[in-house]
Amino acid sequence: xxxxxxxxxxxxxxxxxxxxxxxxxxxxTANMSDKFEExxxxxxxxxxxxxxxxxxxxxxxxxxAEMGVKREGKKAxxxxxxxxxxxxxxxxxxxxxxxxxxVLVSGMYSFSFDVFWTGWKAGYSLMVCCMVTVILLxxxxxxxxxTNAASLPDTEEYKAAIMKxxxxxxxxxxxxxxxxxxxxxxxxxxxxxxxxxxxxSGNLMSALVELGPFAAGAVYVVSVLIGNVRNKISAAxxxxxxxxxxxxxxxxxxLPMLTxxxxxxxxxxxSIDGGLPGEELxxxxxxxxxxxxxxxxxxVAYLIDTxxxxxKR
Amino acid sequence: MISSDIIRGYTDTMILYILSCEDSYGYxxxxxxxxxxxxxxxxxxxxLYSALTRLEKNGSITSYSGMHDGRKRTYYSIxxxxxxxxxxxxxxxxxxxxxxxxxxx
Numbered sequence: 001x002x003x004x005x006x007x008x009x010x011x012x013x014x015x016x017x018x019x020x021x022x023x024x025x026x027x028x029t030a031n032m033s034d035k036f037e038e039x040x041x042x043x044x045x046x047x048x049x050x051x052x053x054x055x056x057x058x059x060x061x062x063x064x065a066e067m068g069v070k071r072e073g074k075k076a077x078x079x080x081x082x083x084x085x086x087x088x089x090x091x092x093x094x095x096x097x098x099x100x101x102x103v104l105v106s107g108m109y110s111f112s113f114d115v116f117w118t119g120w121k122a123g124y125s126l127m128v129c130c131m132v133t134v135i136l137l138x139x140x141x142x143x144x145x146x147t148n149a150a151s152l153p154d155t156e157e158y159k160a161a162i163m164k165x166x167x168x169x170x171x172x173x174x175x176x177x178x179x180x181x182x183x184x185x186x187x188x189x190x191x192x193x194x195x196x197x198x199x200x201s202g203n204l205m206s207a208l209v210e211l212g213p214f215a216a217g218a219v220y221v222v223s224v225l226i227g228n229v230r231n232k233i234s235a236a237x238x239x240x241x242x243x244x245x246x247x248x249x250x251x252x253x254x255l256p257m258l259t260x261x262x263x264x265x266x267x268x269x270x271s272i273d274g275g276l277p278g279e280e281l282x283x284x285x286x287x288x289x290x291x292x293x294x295x296x297x298x299x300v301a302y303l304i305d306t307x308x309x310x311x312k313r
Numbered sequence: 314m315i316s317s318d319i320i321r322g323y324t325d326t327m328i329l330y331i332l333s334c335e336d337s338y339g340y341x342x343x344x345x346x347x348x349x350x351x352x353x354x355x356x357x358x359x360x361l362y363s364a365l366t367r368l369e370k371n372g373s374i375t376s377y378s379g380m381h382d383g384r385k386r387t388y389y390s391i392x393x394x395x396x397x398x399x400x401x402x403x404x405x406x407x408x409x410x411x412x413x414x415x416x417x418x
Contacts, residue, residue: 024366027339027387028358034340058357066366 003050004032011060014071021069032057162233169230176223181259183219315354323406324356324364325373329399332374332391338381339365342389365389373398 008029015021032053039049064071331337331345343356368374373395379388391399 023387024362026385028362030384030386031340031343031358038344056355056357058359060359062359063362063366066363066370 001033001036001050004036004053005029007054007057008032011057015060015064016069016072018069020067021064024063024067166230166233169226169233172226176219176226177255180220180223181255184259184263317357317360320354323402324360325368326399326402326406327356328361328364328368328389329373329391329395329402332389333396333399336388336390338379338386338388368395371398 008025012021012025035056036049036053039052040046044052061071327346328342331342331349337345339361343358343361346354346356365374365376369376369389371394372392374389374391376387376389379386
């Protein structure tokens with residue numbers, strides 16, 4: 001119902017406050033609320049009802065013209081931006097996922113560096129802190145009151161606008177994931193060949209090389225964010241999760257992570273041959289193990305999520 | 314779905330018909346329209362209110378405040394002028410129908 005009130009507010013923005021317009025607004029609000037309640041009592045869910053009510057609204061300027069009322073200000077009615085509406089409804093979820101991922105990625109990378117700068121104990125502590133933060137974030141996210149993805153009004157312009165946004169994200173999210181992979185490979189390889197993750201001081205080249213993993217992490221986070229926006233749009237359009245879209249999601253999400261893990265394992269094997277001391281070898285396993293734990297935790301969370309959604313039906 | 318261009322001339326007529334039976338308020342009117350047309354035509358909110366404004370301005374209907382289900386509502390009531398306007402519209406439709414029918418194969 002809030003969405004409906006917000007919609008009416010945006011429709012009436014810039015409309016001067018007269019007896020007539022006040023009455024119109026009250027009447028329209030009462031009507032839409034009646035319609036909404038009737039749809040709910042017919043068994044529709046809240047999002048469907050909101051969508052139907054909004055789509056049956058029409059064009060307020062038609063009524064204003066009859067009343068001889070003009071909007072104030074230079075701007076005409078502020079268009080109800082589909083992207084803004086979608087993002088607003090999904091911000092908590094998007095924030096949780098992005099924040100969790102960012103923390104984890106930075107944890108992984110900082111660990112790799114810290115273990116060789118300050119000893120593996122400090123690196124390990126930082127890693128654990130990041131993991132705990134991520135786990136808490138995800139728990140908080142899944143425990144909160146769950147709302148469905150925002151449903152969209154059923155008008156054609158709305159749908160067209162939102163599908164355009166989605167097609168834009170379709171083109172880019174795989175690209176971002178692949179870029180993340182390439183970044184990771186080149187960064188790790190460069191670091192490895194420059195002397196096995198030891199901090200190299202002084203020259204620009206080494207600084208750039210050290211930035212590589214961080215850049216890769218940032219690119220990865222962006223790719224996940226874009227993919228998530230696209231998923232929200234698909235959910236809001238009421239499209240079922242198809243096998244291809246699920247596979248695509250898994251690839252996009254895990255490809256950079258897996259690349260990182262594989263490379264770390266490769267480095268680990270190389271360092272066995274290179275005769276690294278036992279303690280440092282042991283420390284090398286943390287990153288791949290952590291990534292695997294993270295992916296397992298995600299699968300579990302996804303399964304719980306699906307189970308809860310299934311039960312709710 | 315009926316094209317709104319076609320129906321535009323007769324939204325007033327539909328409302329006058331409904332009010333000629335009894336007084337009513339916004340949502341009830343649009344609901345009756347949907348029921349009478351058996352879902353064939355769903356009038357948009359703004360179309361309804363444009364028509365109601367227009368009809369009130371030309372004196373075909375009047376409005377008063379009422380209560381329904383504990384909510385304040387604006388009720389509409391048809392006037393004598395409204396009834397004669399309705400009769401005119403009915404005649405117009407019969408004429409239109411007979412003209413157009415000649416072209417329907």
